[in-house]
Amino acid sequence: NLNRRGGAYVNDLSSRLTVALPLVQPDFLNGGPHKKHPGVTNLKTLQLPEELQKGALMLIHAAQVNSLADRARRLSNLLWSRKRKVEDAQLRARAKTLEKSLLEAEKSLNRDEDESQLEARIRKKVFYELRRTTYHWSPLRYDEELGVVYMASRLAGGYAAVKRALYEIKKRDPAFSPHSLLDFGSGLGTAVWASHSLWPDSLKEMVCVDSSGAMNSLSDQLLRGGSEKNNPLIKEVYFRQFLPVSPKAQSDLVVAAFTLSELGSCEEREEATLTLWRKTSSYLVLVEHGTLEGYQILMEARESLLKNQDKVVVDKRKPSVFAPCPHELPCPLHQVSVPCNFIQSYCPLPLPGSPERLQEKFSYLIMARTKIVGDIGSEGLAWARLTAPVLRKPRHVHCQLCCSSGELRHVVVTARHHGRDTYRCARNSDWGDRLPVAVVETCSGNIE
Numbered sequence: 001n002l003n004r005r006g007g008a009y010v011n012d013l014s015s016r017l018t019v020a021l022p023l024v025q026p027d028f029l030n031g032g033p034h035k036k037h038p039g040v041t042n043l044k045t046l047q048l049p050e051e052l053q054k055g056a057l058m059l060i061h062a063a064q065v066n067s068l069a070d071r072a073r074r075l076s077n078l079l080w081s082r083k084r085k086v087e088d089a090q091l092r093a094r095a096k097t098l099e100k101s102l103l104e105a106e107k108s109l110n111r112d113e114d115e116s117q118l119e120a121r122i123r124k125k126v127f128y129e130l131r132r133t134t135y136h137w138s139p140l141r142y143d144e145e146l147g148v149v150y151m152a153s154r155l156a157g158g159y160a161a162v163k164r165a166l167y168e169i170k171k172r173d174p175a176f177s178p179h180s181l182l183d184f185g186s187g188l189g190t191a192v193w194a195s196h197s198l199w200p201d202s203l204k205e206m207v208c209v210d211s212s213g214a215m216n217s218l219s220d221q222l223l224r225g226g227s228e229k230n231n232p233l234i235k236e237v238y239f240r241q242f243l244p245v246s247p248k249a250q251s252d253l254v255v256a257a258f259t260l261s262e263l264g265s266c267e268e269r270e271e272a273t274l275t276l277w278r279k280t281s282s283y284l285v286l287v288e289h290g291t292l293e294g295y296q297i298l299m300e301a302r303e304s305l306l307k308n309q310d311k312v313v314v315d316k317r318k319p320s321v322f323a324p325c326p327h328e329l330p331c332p333l334h335q336v337s338v339p340c341n342f343i344q345s346y347c348p349l350p351l352p353g354s355p356e357r358l359q360e361k362f363s364y365l366i367m368a369r370t371k372i373v374g375d376i377g378s379e380g381l382a383w384a385r386l387t388a389p390v391l392r393k394p395r396h397v398h399c400q401l402c403c404s405s406g407e408l409r410h411v412v413v414t415a416r417h418h419g420r421d422t423y424r425c426a427r428n429s430d431w432g433d434r435l436p437v438a439v440v441e442t443c444s445g446n447i448e
Helices: 002-009 025-029 050-063 068-081 088-108 115-133 144-172 190-198 213-223 266-278 292-307 332-336 420-427
Strands: 017-020 180-184 205-209 237-240 251-257 280-289 320-323 342-346 358-368 383-386 391-393 396-402 408-413 434-436 439-442
Touching: 050 144, 050 213, 068 144, 088 115, 144 190, 144 213, 144 251, 144 280, 144 320, 144 342, 144 358, 180 190, 180 266, 190 205, 190 251, 213 237, 251 266, 266 280, 266 292, 280 292, 292 332, 292 358, 396 420, 408 420
Parallel strands: 017 408, 180 205, 180 251, 205 237, 251 280
Antiparallel strands: 017 439, 280 358, 320 358, 342 358, 383 396, 383 434, 391 396, 396 408
């Protein structure tokens, strides 16, 4: 439902009309069809590379994990519902507030009780309430068996999200040919497979960093088709349990997928983000689950990088937001606590009980060392991002757009008012794609 998703941030639609200015076909489409206009970044249903799928199935069958389907489902639910660890300062503030309210309630009863006994009883109640209401975060420790469960649960979905994010770089910056990749929190190596599928000829060195030795081992076996005896299907992949020490060692492409959410504090996440940015020579790609928690973690990283307060400066080029935001202003969705997320269809591993197709909902952030020339459409119009499914009606299209002005707009596009090219491009776009529009407001009784 488009209105349900967009209603929180569309103000007074009954009194204003937001429209899109027309585009000029020769400048915008470059002779191409509307359904493949430059702003289309969505991919069709993704399948795992054949060699990766065969290797994964071989490892899963060899492991013979009991109740695999049930454990995979529970792990998926756990990861999706996972929240950040409550910061110590937040916990102390909550304890003080709770203690104050309980103390006032007890004093209002005018009980004849020793003060030390009252304080002890209040303290006990505070501890009980905190234990009952506070999210109990604990780090996940992956051994080989849990790694196999994770493979059954998340391999295909994780690959789909990472490839969709990386594809945007491939589509919008065709001249980019990365020679090196650094994957922090590499897990099963999905970033290696996704990046290799997009830049198979240019990538010469790929470093996977994961604190779990068992996950590194599984990732290496997947690269060998499920058997340690085989040669690697992708060459020049190296595994580490810690990031390279030298701050001067940079990689063209740095990826951290579903990793920042596994760090225990805001300070750790900020330090990891800044460290990864120092090691980035072109693009830093961060991917998280498409939940409010995942989105907020990415907004923390975005703010840390845009504040540009890193004391260790290796590369003086300033960061710029490449995607998904069409601006570097505060995210308008943050004010209404709505996550900025997207979906990618994929085929899961063909295990017993698995459906033929699923959708991965994810959030992502891509930071670039330099701004990309060509993000301005015809007539000098800046690109806007579709932040909800497109609602196609007879002779008009409803679009929810995050614009370069830093605002969210409900745009109603028609061929009569905005031109055939604008209308056809909008009709052939979907959630996550981009449109080059300039929005204007006029007084109107109703949205057309």
